[in-house]
Amino acid sequence: MFNKYDVFSVLETAKKLLKFKELPDYKSDAEVLLSFLLQIKRSRLPFAYNQILSLNQLCQFEKYILRRAKREPVAYIIGHAGFMEFKFKVDKNVLIPRPETEFLVETVLNLAKKETNLKILDLCTGSGCIGISLAKMGTFKTIIATDINKCALKLAKENAKINGVKSIKFIESDIFANLQQNKFDVIVSNPPYVTQKEYLTLEKDLMYEPKLALIAKDDGLFFYTEIAENAKKFLNNTGYVVLELNPNKVPQIKQMFIDNNFKEIEIIKDYLSLPRVFKAKIFV
Numbered sequence: 001m002f003n004k005y006d007v008f009s010v011l012e013t014a015k016k017l018l019k020f021k022e023l024p025d026y027k028s029d030a031e032v033l034l035s036f037l038l039q040i041k042r043s044r045l046p047f048a049y050n051q052i053l054s055l056n057q058l059c060q061f062e063k064y065i066l067r068r069a070k071r072e073p074v075a076y077i078i079g080h081a082g083f084m085e086f087k088f089k090v091d092k093n094v095l096i097p098r099p100e101t102e103f104l105v106e107t108v109l110n111l112a113k114k115e116t117n118l119k120i121l122d123l124c125t126g127s128g129c130i131g132i133s134l135a136k137m138g139t140f141k142t143i144i145a146t147d148i149n150k151c152a153l154k155l156a157k158e159n160a161k162i163n164g165v166k167s168i169k170f171i172e173s174d175i176f177a178n179l180q181q182n183k184f185d186v187i188v189s190n191p192p193y194v195t196q197k198e199y200l201t202l203e204k205d206l207m208y209e210p211k212l213a214l215i216a217k218d219d220g221l222f223f224y225t226e227i228a229e230n231a232k233k234f235l236n237n238t239g240y241v242v243l244e245l246n247p248n249k250v251p252q253i254k255q256m257f258i259d260n261n262f263k264e265i266e267i268i269k270d271y272l273s274l275p276r277v278f279k280a281k282i283f284v
Contacts, residue, residue, distance in 0.1 A: 001062050007034070008049035010058070014065045021069045029074055033064040036078045071204040084133040088159045093151040095213045097129040100244070100270045101190050103277045105133045107242050107268060108188050115185070117141040121234065123175060123189035123227070124148075126213055128156030128168070130188060135165045144182065146173040149212065175226050176234060186240045187231050191223035192216040193246040220246050221253070228256040235282050247274045254278070 001013065011034055018026035035042040037060060038051075053061070067077050075081040075096045080089050083097035084105055090096055112118055118140050122131035125145035135143055145168055147153050153170050160168055171178055194202070194214045206214070216222040224243070231241050241262070245253065254265060262280035270276035 001065070005053050005058060006049065007038075007045065007051045007053065010034070010053055010061065011045070011049075014061070017065060017069060023068070023071075029068055030065065032074055033068065033077065034061060037061050037064065072208050073205050076208060081127075083129040084137065086129075086133060086136060086163055088127045088129050088132070089155060089162060090127055091155065092208060093149060093210060094127040094155055095190075095209050097127060100276055101130065102133075103268055103270055104130055104188055104190060104242055104244055105137070107277050107279055108134055108186055109138050111186060111240060111242075112138045112140065118185040119183065119236075120144070121179070121182070121184040121187045122146070123187060124191045124213070124223070125156050125170070126152050126190070128159045128170075130190065131168050132156075132160055132163050132165050134188075135160075135167050136163060140167075142184075143168045144171060144179075144184075145169070146171045146175075146179070148172065148174045149210075152213075175223070176230050179234060182234060183236050184234055184239060185236050186242060187227065187235060188242045189223070189227065190244040191227070193220045193223065193244070193249070195220040195246075198248070220249055221256075224249070224253045225256060228253075228260045228262070232260065232282050238281055238283060240279060240281050243278045245275050245278050247276070250275045250278075 011030055014030040015026055018029055023029060031042050031045055035045055037057060064077055073096055075090050080087050081096050084102055088097055119142040120134060120140050122145040125131055125147045128145055131143050131145040145156060150172060153172055157170055173179060192214055193216050199215055227241060257280050262282050264281040266279040267275045268277035
């Protein structure tokens, strides 16, 4: 693949290949992968342009680029992703944290400005990015994070350790199944919400991510229904739910929470002005 072995030439060749494969972020993808290989910050790459790569480095970088050319996400190739200024280990057992989900964390942190010592439940925690970020950025009495996937929970525990968080309790649970009589002030979740029809139209990159964490039955509404109907058993009086939304299902989601006695419903839009976060308060 590479005719010249200096960093500049290797990087340019990689960019051309990824551009040919029609990857929209081909420049940044190539730079992130090469800076990861060289273990330097991406901003330092120009200062290494004349560096000659070893044969082992060339072979490894070629593997990275060929994986990315097949649309494997960069985060899976390098094994981590950034979220709320923190680093999270990721693999194919968990979704890659996305900037849009940061709105969930910010919404809960804003609630914590008004009330102190809140008890938080992070449902479908995946990599643990939501609960861990809350523990790093806020002051909460309790944070419990759950997931049905044992491998995801193991990774979430690793991420808690990596980020120096000891205060979260992780529980293997199918939604609310193993929570006994715990009561919370906020239930936060980025649940699976993609419909089977929507899944077929997703970008190829997303096909590498776990279907279990993406697709929900009942036309994408299963988890919203479960939370709407059962959250009151696990919320303190006037507790909140804060959920990431399927932007295509907002009216249905809103109505099911109204039907289950939730009030003060707020829809928060993301960077693209899409409805992204659902916040509602229960009145018991």
